[in-house]
Amino acid sequence: MNSSYWRRENLTSYFFALIILVIVCFWLKSFHVESSWQHAGLLNLSVGALMLAAHIIARTLKTFRLPLISGYIFSGILAGPYVSGFLSFDMVQKMGLINDLALSFIGLAAGGSLHVELLKKRIRPITFNIVFQAIIIFTTVFLFVQYFGHLYSFTQAVTTVQLTALAIILGATAVARSPSSAIAVINECKAKGPLSETVLSVTVAIDVLIIILFTIAMTVVRFLFVQSVDSFHGPFFVLLIEIGLSVFAGIVVGKGISFFIEHIQDHLPLFLFFLAFGIARFSLAVSFIMEKYLGFSIYLEPLLICMSAGFVVQNFTPSGFFFKDSLKKIEIPIYVLFFSVTGSSLNIQALSVTWPLALSLVGIRIFGIFAGVGLAGILSGDLLKYTRIAWMCYITQAGVTIGLAQLAYRQFPEIALYISTVVLAIVLVNEIIGPIALKIALHLAGEADSE
Amino acid sequence: MKIFFALLIIITIVFGGYHLTFRQFRLPLIARTFYLSGLEFILLGILLGPMFFNVLDGNSIRGLEPLMALLLGWVGMLFGFQFEISMLRRFPSIQFLAAIGEGLITLVLVFVGIYMTFGFFPEVPINMKVIYSIALAATAACTAQTGLALMASANQIVNRDSLNLICYISSIGGAGALVVYGFVFLFRPETSSSVSFLYRLGVEAGMTIIACFSLLLLYTLFLTKWRRSEELNLVIIGMAVLSSGMASMLNLSPLLLNFFMGFWLVNLSIEKERIFNLLISVEKPVYLMILVFLGAHFKFDSAWPLILASSYIVFRSLGKFSGWFLVLALRPDSKKHSPKLGLALIDQGGLPLAILLDLLLGFRGEFTKIVISVAIVGIVFNDIIGMYFQKRLFVINSDE
Numbered sequence: 001m002n003s004s005y006w007r008r009e010n011l012t013s014y015f016f017a018l019i020i021l022v023i024v025c026f027w028l029k030s031f032h033v034e035s036s037w038q039h040a041g042l043l044n045l046s047v048g049a050l051m052l053a054a055h056i057i058a059r060t061l062k063t064f065r066l067p068l069i070s071g072y073i074f075s076g077i078l079a080g081p082y083v084s085g086f087l088s089f090d091m092v093q094k095m096g097l098i099n100d101l102a103l104s105f106i107g108l109a110a111g112g113s114l115h116v117e118l119l120k121k122r123i124r125p126i127t128f129n130i131v132f133q134a135i136i137i138f139t140t141v142f143l144f145v146q147y148f149g150h151l152y153s154f155t156q157a158v159t160t161v162q163l164t165a166l167a168i169i170l171g172a173t174a175v176a177r178s179p180s181s182a183i184a185v186i187n188e189c190k191a192k193g194p195l196s197e198t199v200l201s202v203t204v205a206i207d208v209l210i211i212i213l214f215t216i217a218m219t220v221v222r223f224l225f226v227q228s229v230d231s232f233h234g235p236f237f238v239l240l241i242e243i244g245l246s247v248f249a250g251i252v253v254g255k256g257i258s259f260f261i262e263h264i265q266d267h268l269p270l271f272l273f274f275l276a277f278g279i280a281r282f283s284l285a286v287s288f289i290m291e292k293y294l295g296f297s298i299y300l301e302p303l304l305i306c307m308s309a310g311f312v313v314q315n316f317t318p319s320g321f322f323f324k325d326s327l328k329k330i331e332i333p334i335y336v337l338f339f340s341v342t343g344s345s346l347n348i349q350a351l352s353v354t355w356p357l358a359l360s361l362v363g364i365r366i367f368g369i370f371a372g373v374g375l376a377g378i379l380s381g382d383l384l385k386y387t388r389i390a391w392m393c394y395i396t397q398a399g400v401t402i403g404l405a406q407l408a409y410r411q412f413p414e415i416a417l418y419i420s421t422v423v424l425a426i427v428l429v430n431e432i433i434g435p436i437a438l439k440i441a442l443h444l445a446g447e448a449d450s451e
Numbered sequence: 452m453k454i455f456f457a458l459l460i461i462i463t464i465v466f467g468g469y470h471l472t473f474r475q476f477r478l479p480l481i482a483r484t485f486y487l488s489g490l491e492f493i494l495l496g497i498l499l500g501p502m503f504f505n506v507l508d509g510n511s512i513r514g515l516e517p518l519m520a521l522l523l524g525w526v527g528m529l530f531g532f533q534f535e536i537s538m539l540r541r542f543p544s545i546q547f548l549a550a551i552g553e554g555l556i557t558l559v560l561v562f563v564g565i566y567m568t569f570g571f572f573p574e575v576p577i578n579m580k581v582i583y584s585i586a587l588a589a590t591a592a593c594t595a596q597t598g599l600a601l602m603a604s605a606n607q608i609v610n611r612d613s614l615n616l617i618c619y620i621s622s623i624g625g626a627g628a629l630v631v632y633g634f635v636f637l638f639r640p641e642t643s644s645s646v647s648f649l650y651r652l653g654v655e656a657g658m659t660i661i662a663c664f665s666l667l668l669l670y671t672l673f674l675t676k677w678r679r680s681e682e683l684n685l686v687i688i689g690m691a692v693l694s695s696g697m698a699s700m701l702n703l704s705p706l707l708l709n710f711f712m713g714f715w716l717v718n719l720s721i722e723k724e725r726i727f728n729l730l731i732s733v734e735k736p737v738y739l740m741i742l743v744f745l746g747a748h749f750k751f752d753s754a755w756p757l758i759l760a761s762s763y764i765v766f767r768s769l770g771k772f773s774g775w776f777l778v779l780a781l782r783p784d785s786k787k788h789s790p791k792l793g794l795a796l797i798d799q800g801g802l803p804l805a806i807l808l809d810l811l812l813g814f815r816g817e818f819t820k821i822v823i824s825v826a827i828v829g830i831v832f833n834d835i836i837g838m839y840f841q842k843r844l845f846v847i848n849s850d851e
Contacts, residue, residue, distance in 0.1 A: 010676055017672040024665045028700050037812050040516030041699025047517075048693025052669075055685055097455075266470055267736065274462050281455045332681045333688055 011063065014056045021056075025049045025086060046091055050079055051333065054340040067435040069184045069339045074432075076343020087344050095341045100302070102338030104276035106180040107303040109327050110204050111250075111310020112320070113183065118197045128376035129202045133394065134175050134209060136375070137368035142171035144364045152357040155418060165221040166415050169408045172217035173423055174365045176210045177203045178398035178434065179303070184335050185438045189448035195386050196447050199393040199438070204307060207400060208243065211301065214404050215239050221412060238298065246301045250308020253279065257309060258317035268326040273334075279305050342398055346431065350424040358425035365426075369394045385445065392441035396434025397427050454514035457499070457506045464495055465739040489742045490831050496746015507747040517696070519744055519812060520705045524695035525737050526805040527706040529730045530629070531713020532723075533622050542619060549778040553796070554592040554624035556777060557770030558631060562588035564766030568759055575818055578638045583822045585635045586810045590826050591767040592628035594621035595800025595837065607846060613788045614845050617795050620778065625802045626710075632806055633659075633707045636813065658701050663711050666694050670712065674720050683722060687729055699812075706809045738801045741808050745827060748811055750820035759822070763829040771796040795844050798837025799830045
C-alpha cells in the first residue's frame with residue numbers, strides 16, 4: 001500500500017469523523033442546559049470535541065505541509081465565538097485554565113530542549129540576536145507609529161502624547177515572541193541543528209528580556225501621561241528580585257523533579273502535568289497572599305520557573321532522558337488544547353476594524369526582525385544560508401504579547417482601546433503566518449525531519 | 452482560586468497516597484487490611500469536605516464536576532474492557548449464566564430489602580426511593596476482583612479451582628448490575644411526573660442509542676488505522692472527555708455509556724491492547740480520586756442511616772450466599788466447591804464506588820448524600836471482612 005493511498009484513506013475517515021462530530025455537537029448544543037451537572041457536561045463536550053476536531057483539521061492541513069499548530073489555531077478560530085459560536089465567550093474564558101497549565105508545561109519542555117554545550121558553542125549568535133532584534137524591532141515599530149500613525153483612520157483622533165505612548169507600547173510588544181509556538185513547531189519537525197537551537201534560545205531569552213523591556217516602556221509611558229514618576233529604581237529592583245527568585249524556584253523544582261524520577265517515577269507524565277499546573281497556580285497565590293497581607297507583591301513568573309526547572313533537569317541531573325520522554329507522551333493533547341483555545345480567543349473583529357494599521361505593523365515588524373537577524377548573523381559570522389532565512393523563525397506571537405497588552409490596557413485607559421485592538425489584530429496575523437514561516441525555514445535549513 | 456487548590460490538594464494526596472499504599476509502605480497485617488480498603492482516602496475526603504476544613508465546598512465540588520464525569524467515564528470504559536467475548540467463550544455458558552444469576556439475585560434481594568427499609572423514611576418521595584434502592588442494589592451486586600486476582604497469582608493457595616470460579620463471577624457479576632443501574636435515570640424527578648413511563652423509556656433508550664451509535668462511529672473512524680502512541684492517547688483522552696460530557700448533557704450515566712464503549716473497543720478494535728494499557732495505567736489514582744470525592748460528600752448526622760447501612764449489609768450478605776448456592780446448583784462439579792466459599796464474594800471493590808459517584812452527580816440532594824454515606828459504610832465494612840474471609844478461605848497459613 002503506498003503512502004498516498006494510506007493518506008487518502010486516513011483523510012476520508014477524518015472527514016467523516018469531523019462531520020459526525022459537528023452534527024453531534026450542534027445536536028447537543030440545541031439542548032436546554034439546566035443543572036450544574038449538565039453545565040459540566042457541556043464543558044467536557046466542548047473540550048473533547050475541540051480536541052478531536054483540532055486534531056483532525058491539523059492532520060488534514062498537514063498534507064498541505066502546514067504546521068500542526070496552524071491547524072489547531074485555525075480550528076480554534078472556527079469553533080470560537082467570532083465565527084461559528086460553538087464556544088461562547090464564557091466557555092473560552094473557562095478554558096483559560098488550560099492556558100495557565102499549558103504555558104507552564106511548555107516552559108518545562110523549552111527548558112528541557114536547551115543543551116548547555118550547544119548554548120556555549122552558539123553564545124555569540126544568540127547574544128547578538130537578542131540584543132539587535134530587541135533594539136531594531138522596537139525602534140522600527142516605534143518610529144513607524146510615531147511618524148505615520150496619524151495617517152491611519154483608526155488612530156487619527158489620538159493626541160501627540162497618546163501617539164508617542166502608543167508607539168512605545170506597540171514597540172515593546174513587537175519584541176515579544178511565542179516560545180510555545182516555536183517549541184511546538186521545532187518538536188513537530190524534530191528539528192535539530194544550529195538554527196533551531198539558536199531560535200529556541202533566542203525566543204526563550206527574549207521572553208525573559210521582554211518583561212524588563214516592557215517594564216521600562218510602562219514607566220516611560222506613565223511619565224508621559226502624569227509627568228512624574230516616583231522612582232525608576234523601584235520597579236527594576238522588584239523585577240530583578242522576581243527574576244532571581246523565579247530562577248531559584250526553578251532550580252529547586254528541577255532538583256525536585258530529578259529526585260522524583262530517581263526515587264519514585266510512578267506516573268511521571270501525570271506528575272509533570274500536575275506540577276506545571278501547580279506552579280502556575282502557586283505563583284498566582286504567592287502574589288495574591290503577599291498583596292493581601294503585606295501590601296506589596298512579588299510575582300514569580302511560572303514560565304521562567306518551569307524553563308529553569310527543565311533546563312536544570314536536562315543539563316545538571318542524570319534524569320534528562322526520562323524527563324523528556326515523559327513530556328513527549330502528553331505533549332500532543334496539551335498542544336492541541338492550548339493552541340485551539342488560543343485560536344478561539346483570537347479577536348477577528350479587531351482585525352476587521354484595524355486591518356490597514358495592523359498589516360502595516362506586521363510588515364514593519366518583519367522588516368525589523370530581518371534587519372536585526374541579518375546584522376546579528378553578519379557580526380557573529382554565521383553561515384549566509386542561515387542568515388538569509390533566520391528572520392522567518394521569529395515572527396510568531398501569542399499569549400505573552402496579549403498578556404502584555406492587557407497589562408497596558410489596565411494601566412493606561414487613555415489609549416487602552418487602541419492598544420488592545422491593534423495588538424489583538426497583529427497577534428492574529430502573526431500567529432497564523434509565524435508557524436508556517438518557521439516550518440519553511442527549518443526545512444530550508446535542512447534541519448527538519450524530512451518525513 | 453479555591454477550586455484549584457482543592458484540586459491540587461486532592462491530586463497530591465492521591466498520587467502520594469497511591470505510592471505509599473500500593474508501592475512502598477509496609478504496615479502490620481491488621482492495619483494493612485484497613486489501609487488497602489481505601490478507608491484512609493475516604494477519611495481524607497471527609498476532612499477536606501464541608502464537615503471539617505471545607506476545602507471542597509459546594510462551589511469547588513461543582514467546579515470539579517467535569518473532572519468527576521471524566522473519572523466515571525474512565526472507570527466505565529475500563530470495566531467494559533473486561534467483557535471480551537472471545538475470552539468469555541473459553542468458559543462454559545452455564546458458568547456465565549450462573550455469574551449473571553448470582554449478581555441478579557443479590558440485586559433483587561437488596562432492592563426489596565432496601566426499599567422496605569425506606570418505609571422508615573416517609574419524607575423521601577417514592578421515585579427517589581426507587582432510584583436509591585436500584586442504585587444501592589446495583590452496588591451490592593458487585594464483587595471485588597483485584598484482591599482475588601492478586602491472590603490467584605500467589606503461590607500458597609488452597610481451593611484454586613474455586614478461587615478461579617469466584618474470580619470469574621466477580622468480573623461478570625457487575626455488568627448486569629451496571630445495566631440495571633442505568634434504569635435509575637428513567638425515574639428522574641424532573642421528567643417522571645409529566646409523562647408516562649413507557650414514553651420516558653422510549654426517549655431515554657432513543658437518546659442512549661443515538662449517543663452510543665455516534666460515539667461508536669467516531670471510535671471506528673479514528674481507530675481504523677494504526678496510530679502512533681501519542682496520537683492514540685489524544686484520541687482516547689478526547690473521546691473519553693467527549694463521551695462523558697455527552698452523557699452528562701443528556702442526563703445519562705457516563706459510567707454506563709463508557710462501559711458500552713469499552714465493551715465495543717475490546718471486541719472490535721485492533722488497538723485494544725494499547726488502549727487498555729493507557730486506561731489501566733491510571734486506574735488506581737482514578738479510583739483513589741473517586742474515594743476522596745465521595746468522602747467529601749459523606750453525611751451521617753443522625754443514627755437513622757445506620758438502619759439503612761445494617762439493612763444494606765444484611766441483605767447483601769444474604770444475596771451473595773443465595774447467589775453462591777445458585778452457582779453451585781447450576782454447576783455439574785458442585786461438590787468440588789465448599790458452600791462456605793460464598794463468603795469470598797463479600798468484598799465489593801471499586802465499581803460500586805463509581806456507581807455511587809455517578810448517583811451523587813446525577814441526583815443531587817441532601818438525602819442522596821446520606822444514601823451514599825450508607826453505602827460507603829457498607830462497602831468499607833464488606834471490604835474489610837471480605838478480605839479477611841478471602842485470606843482464611845484461600846491462603847495457606849493466613850494467620851502468619
